[in-house]
Amino acid sequence: MAKLPDPVLTNIFTLQRRIIESIEATTALAFRLFTQWGETTETLTELEELQNIQERLRSQYSRLNTLLLKVSESQPTASEDMLNLLYRTIEVAELSLDASIASLQEIQRNWN
Structure with a gap:
């Protein structure tokens, strides 16, 4: 099994x-948008963006989880390519999460 360093595992679990x-x-x-204002021309764009954010986040979570499982099941060790893919996936997930949070905050400001 590929033993990942504790800081890497902590980072992954925190990210998840x-x-x-x-x-x-x-x-x-x-x-909240839908129940308070309904599906109008003003909210439709925001509701679609929220759905897109949710799908991106779900995809990142799934990809990260799948790779972590694959690495943990690797015998006798994970390949360098697999580890590099995991580390790159962590980086991409962090960037995607930060962008998603920024978009979410912008939508919240627009409707407060």
Whole structure:
């Protein structure tokens, strides 16, 4: 099994938690927009953007989770390519999460 360093595992689990929390926040905001203002020409763009954010976050979470499982099941060790892919996926997920949070905050400001 490929033993990942504790800081890497901690980073992955923290990232997964942040993604889940952002998915929940995105879903909650979409629900609030829809219940308070309905599906109008003003909210439709925002609701679509929230759905896109949620899909991007879900994709990042899934990709990260799948790679982590593959690395943990690798015997006797994970290949360098697999580890590089995992590390790159972490970087991309962090960037995507930061961009998603910024978009979510902008939509929240628009409707507060």
